[in-house]
Amino acid sequence: MRTAASTLCILFTACLLPLAAHAAQTFNTGTRGGGQDFAYTYNTADGQARALQFRLNLDDIRRGSEEFRRISTGDSQAYRLAAMQKVAQGMQNPNLDIRLTPIPNGIDIAMRGRGIPRNVLEQNYKVLEEAGRNADSTFLANHMYAVARSAGNVDFIRPDHAAIAKRYTGAMQPVAQAILQQVPGASQNPRAFINAALNWLQTIPYDTLDNRTTSNGAGFQTPYGLILGNMGDCDSKATALAALIRAAYPSLPLTIIYVPDHAFLGVGLPQTDADYALSTQHGIFVLADATGPRLSPLGQIDTETRDKLKRQSSKTELVPIR
Known part of the structure; x- marks a missing residue:
């Protein structure tokens, strides 16, 4: 099984330029x-x-x-990857192989289990994806940023x-x-x-x-x-x-x-x-x-x-x- 956890897309907005020179x-x-x-x-x-x-x-x-x-997107992706790797280490099992690979705009999650029920693998995916989302929130808060719409x-x-x-x-x-x-x-x-x-x-x-x-x-x-x-x-x-x-x-x-x-x-x-x-x-x-x-x-x-x-x-x- 494999899926991709998306990485934050970093966009910035600029203020409208004032029309006159600054006040004295x-x-x-x-x-x-x-x-x-x-x-x-x-x-x-x-x-x-x-x-x-x-x-x-x-x-x-x-x-x-x-x-x-x-x-940058690269900064947030590296932080997300580290957080997901830490969670993946806690799932270590001789019959479970987890590979996390950075890809454009996300982290690819590849998981293979021998004798492990599919619902357990799916739950592991959800846990890893949640770890990625939590890492995004922490990364933004640490750098004083927020997601806006x-x-x-x-x-x-x-x-x-x-x-x-x-x-x-x-x-x-x-x-x-x-x-x-x-x-x-x-x-x-x-x-x-x-x-x-x-x-x-x-x-x-x-x-x-x-x-x-x-x-x-x-x-x-x-x-x-x-x-x-x-x-x-x-x-x-x-x-x-x-x-x-x-x-x-x-x-x-x-x-x-x-x-x-x-x-x-x-x-x-x-x-x-x-x-x-x-x-x-x-x-x-x-x-x-x-x-x-x-x-x-x-x-x-x-x-x-x-x-x-x-x-x-x-x-x-x-x-x-x-």
Whole structure:
């Protein structure tokens, strides 16, 4: 008997390129002792000067900027094969021969048994296939990826934005505290805090993060990778914004919103007459797009994104509350 266990198909999506150059910003960073200092100056939408400064642990910022990497089908196949081989070793029997062979898009399972009932062989196949599927899930989780389904019902692999936002909630506390200090009364006014966080993130230069010479080449960066490199794309900025908001307001509902070629955040705050919002099965979420360079406050998104929300189906993923 033989069958093939399919291997993960690794596909990536890219954010829509913004139409303008990045907003004016000055950025300085330097290390001293065991920390790294970050300092920014930029303007608000009405032209007021803003300054933001914070300090992060040096080892944490470097580790955080390096932990997310592009993965390949070959990587996932090797991990799956090793897991299946370990299970096959537990089935060792003088009368049972199991051979696992990597093939394009899968692992070929060849099994031959002498005097072993067919139903036992079939059960062994199922156990090996399940081991392969579990290995895929573990591999993705270890590398901070998740399986998603497009509007056209096609499965693909993308960064696990919600899990990464949760992972970085504590790490973004120093940044959140700096923003809270920057805006009087922000600790009691989530909208003011979010607008200040959006303003800062939107002035960080946009980059697709596909070039391995200037970035990690993975098309995404963690919040610490975004800060250290001072560049990011739409889903990297949405993830950083989610971690920032969660650090300041632990119980505020948040969801990552996906439309074709774009990702942004939904915030569970009361909707005003001026806000654009998305109604979901989990409630109404006011829209927040950190991409830039346009300085858009909470509740305001560009015309193209609004059109996509109207004309095409969107996907959402709640950010876990820790």
